Amino acid sequence: MSFASQGFAPEVVKALDECGYEKLTPIQQQAIPVARRGHDIFATAQTGTGKTAAFSLPLIQKLLDSGKSASRKTARALILAPTRELAEQIADNIKAYTKYTPLSVTSVFGGRKMSSQVRALETGVDILVATPGRLEEHIEQGNVSVANIEFLVFDEADRILDMGFIHAVRKIMLDVNTDPQIMMFSATTSSQLNLLAKDILRKPKRIAVERANTTASTVAHVLYPVEQERKTELLSELIGRKNWQQVLVFVNYKETANDVVQELKLNGIKAVVCHGDKAQSARRRALDEFKSGKARVMVATDVAARGLDIEDLPHVVNYDMPFLAEDYVHRIGRTGRAGKRGHAVSFVNRDEELTVVQVENLIQQPLRRIELAGYEPKNRDSYIEKLHTKPSSQRQGRRNNPNQPSTDQAAAERRLAMVRRLKARRTQ
């Protein structure tokens, strides 16, 4: 099914052509005709399925058809996204789709000065992409009104709720005086999300491109059992040995992200970091370096990396297993996009095995176990033995190498437990 056959304006079709879009993706095939008929939509769609175009093209066409323009300090269409990165990315995509039209597109999100955003809102904006917290601030200060919006989209609605934006969302909704067409897109579903959908959607059409809570079928899921202390070594080894060129690595803590990047650099692997403590400009620079191939590895936390569009990403590594199985789905959504082959790798210590079971239940398929000699936890005992028999000068592995030689196995065990506790404390 082509975009021209969907009755989009020639300016839009030309822009999509330049984006390299020829045929509609499955979510677009389902959502676009329904949205163009004016229905509310509640869609379950994974990241990377083409959902941005699925919700934005219908509203772009309707805004064009109406022939109206935005009045001062108002928005005509509002798209809410959970993170600044996703908001920026959505705005960038929509700017590309509308480049030959007169429609204006602006994004507002935290971490940037209010003043430049105020200026952009001053003249009125056709399509406003925003994170809920920052938008609430702008509304309170009278910088923009959403009272007359014609379209409202929630992208990654599940994450908007996970991030505690429900109050901001409800406050924003109170300011809406019209009866806008509402589209809600989410990678996963939850009872809280269903409740919000029930509250604000009007007879929504349910759309799901794949079973909810799944990853793309083109992704190979593999798992390496490994001691926590040896994960960075394993990462360096796999990157080098298998010659992985573009690797997105997920960790659970900002401190771990910094540590892993430092150690990769020591091993001669160019790596950048992306987490919430980094300034917006630093995160953008890191993403640009990673996308352009200047950096081979980007180490990120979930919040910072959520929704980032990195095309053709071949490898995603869970350095730490996520706390929630659903986050596995979000992380792995970066690979195997648009029918391409993807590779999802998880490093699993003994304590993380429980999450593996939850992930396998959620995605309804097993993660293939690869036991790499020397790394699997069951080898730990022989590793400890080696520590006893080798002279201290030959002992290897900084993290596994307690400072004092031991005289018995129990003492080595105690020290190992202590190293692990220290490491756990560092990463909290």
Ligand code: AMP
């Ligand atoms: P999204 O799920 O919106 O983040 O889109 C994932 C990726 O697919 C982005 O790089 C889009 O530019 C791309 N994309 C979206 N729709 C199409 C299409 N119809 N044909 C080819 N690529 C697409």
